Structure formats: structure tokens, C-alpha cells
Amino acid sequence: MRIDIEDLHVAYAGRTVVAGARLIAEQGEITGLVGPNGSGKSTLLRTVYRHLRPTAGRVLLAGTDLRELTPVQSARHVAALPQERDSDFELSVREVVAMGRTPYKRAFAGEDAADRDTVARALADVGMAEHAGRRFTALSGGERQRVLLARAFAQDPDVLVLDEPTNHLDIRHQVELLALLRAQRRTTLVSLHDLNAAASVCDRVHVLHAGAVVASGPPRDVLTPALMAEVFGVRAAVVDHPLTGDPLIAFDHRDPAPAGNSPASPPDLWDGAADRRPVHHDEGRKGDTPGARLGTARRHTRR
Numbered sequence: 001m002r003i004d005i006e007d008l009h010v011a012y013a014g015r016t017v018v019a020g021a022r023l024i025a026e027q028g029e030i031t032g033l034v035g036p037n038g039s040g041k042s043t044l045l046r047t048v049y050r051h052l053r054p055t056a057g058r059v060l061l062a063g064t065d066l067r068e069l070t071p072v073q074s075a076r077h078v079a080a081l082p083q084e085r086d087s088d089f090e091l092s093v094r095e096v097v098a099m100g101r102t103p104y105k106r107a108f109a110g111e112d113a114a115d116r117d118t119v120a121r122a123l124a125d126v127g128m129a130e131h132a133g134r135r136f137t138a139l140s141g142g143e144r145q146r147v148l149l150a151r152a153f154a155q156d157p158d159v160l161v162l163d164e165p166t167n168h169l170d171i172r173h174q175v176e177l178l179a180l181l182r183a184q185r186r187t188t189l190v191s192l193h194d195l196n197a198a199a200s201v202c203d204r205v206h207v208l209h210a211g212a213v214v215a216s217g218p219p220r221d222v223l224t225p226a227l228m229a230e231v232f233g234v235r236a237a238v239v240d241h242p243l244t245g246d247p248l249i250a251f252d253h254r255d256p257a258p259a260g261n262s263p264a265s266p267p268d269l270w271d272g273a274a275d276r277r278p279v280h281h282d283e284g285r286k287g288d289t290p291g292a293r294l295g296t297a298r299r300h301t302r303r
């Protein structure tokens, strides 16, 4: 199922933190959301899993405004791994994962064989099958993370919304999780701080800056040295990964900001104040905004 986010505005106590964000997560693709701290990634994702209501704009699920669906209807289609990881369940690991089946159950109905299979598969997918009987609160941060991800998988959703799913995971489990997302081919909208992970796993990425999407497209087109400098305020080179051929962003950890450069305020990212359209690399792509090109961003060459 495709997700369309149209001119989304979200405010906390009257303070707008997402201002006119617009993006598409295509059916079966992995769509990445990247951006500096506080740029609005979690806030945008919260509107997709209905933790927050937009102050303006819409979120469409396969063309239907989410507000037209009941919470149960949307929970049958959209599962989330939120950033606020509820962690005080006095439940077993298996019971936490079984909560993912709730949208499919009548009140007080028990589990059937299909539910049990789905829960077992979800636990196995995240490598937690042998911990099924343990108390959730006795797990490490990374283990809890994997259990909450299994709960989202157990919901058997068309759309996965994942806020920093690799947080707390060691590198092996990060790689396994990203491989699993790729293999599942569900519509996935995922925020990631690890730009190299985003470059290797995402079909396309959207860069949020101060609540607006300022660049969109395949990772190789978007995650350029110019964007690293202008949005993140760091020096970086982009090379081909020697093992995979994916873009590999090599950061200069010794010298954070390029000489004389600090992260730009959003309007500086547009070419021309009269035409404040964000930078997209999907020109001609149905439903995406055609736009100006960011500074020295490179043209798409691969993928």
C-alpha cells in the first residue's frame, strides 16, 4: 500500500515543527527519512501511525485519508516501531509479540493456530524465538527493540513505520534487521540516523530539515557531499562501497564543518526565494514535486 503525505503540518502546543512536508512511500519500497536532530522525523512518522493528528495536510493510505479509517482498520494495515519504546510490560516476550494480533481479534477471543504461527514466525525473524518465555522487562535494550519489532511484524501490516529501528542494536543485528526489511518488501517508512545504512537499504530517501522535506530521491542522488555540508554541517566524500557498490559516505570525523560552512537554514537550500520548492531527484515521477537542484548535488548515475 502506498502512503502519500501531502502538505503536512504538525504542531506541539501551537509550535509548528513539521511545515508543509510532502513525500510518497511507494508500495513495496523502503523509503528512508533522514535529517538532523529535531528536524521533525519522529513527528512526521507519528502522524502516519496516528499517534498525532496533523494540524493541516493529509496522510493517505492507498488513496484514503487516514482520518476516514477507524483505529482498528488502520492498525490492520499500518504497524509501527515508535521512538517512545514502551518498556514496562510485565509480560513475557511471547505475550508482547502476541499483542500485534490484537487488531484481528474480537474482544476476549483467544489465539488460534494462525495467530500462534504468525507470532512464532515474527519471533524467529528477529532472532528472539529462544527468549519467548522470558520477562520483557528483563531484556537488554537491543533485545527489547527486537521484540517490539516482532510485535510490529506480528501485526502482519501492509505498511511498516519504523522510527530508528537500529537504535541499540549491535552491528550484526543492524545488518540482519536491514536485510529482513529488504526481504519482506512491505511498504516501509523508516527514519535512520545512520546515513550509510539508509544509502544501502532505501530505495529512496527524503531529507527533512526544520520540518520540511528539502531533498528526495534515490540515495546516490540525494546523499551527496554538498547535502552533507549544507544540511548536516559535516565534510564527507561519497565513494562506492568496495563490497556492495552502494554509496558509502566517508565522513571527516576530525573536522566537523567545512571551512566557512555551517548547516544552512532551510530557505538557503532552495534556488531562488520566489520559487521555494524543495530539491527532488524524481522529476517526472508521478506524484512527486519537481524541483530545483541543491547546490552542487550530483546527478543520478547508478541504481
Ligand SMILES: Nc1ncnc2c1ncn2[C@@H]1O[C@H](COP(=O)(O)OP(=O)(O)OP(=O)(O)O)[C@@H](O)[C@H]1O
Residues within 6 Å of the ligand: 012, 017, 035, 036, 037, 038, 039, 040, 041, 042, 043, 044
Ligand atoms: N512531545 C513533544 N512536545 C513538544 N515538542 C516536541 C515533542 N516532540 C518533539 N518535539 C519538538 O519537535 C521538534 C521535532 O522533533 P522530532 O522528535 O520530530 O525530531 P527528529 O527529527 O525525530 O529528532 P531526533 O533525530 O533528535 O530524534 C523538536 O524541536 C522537538 O523538540
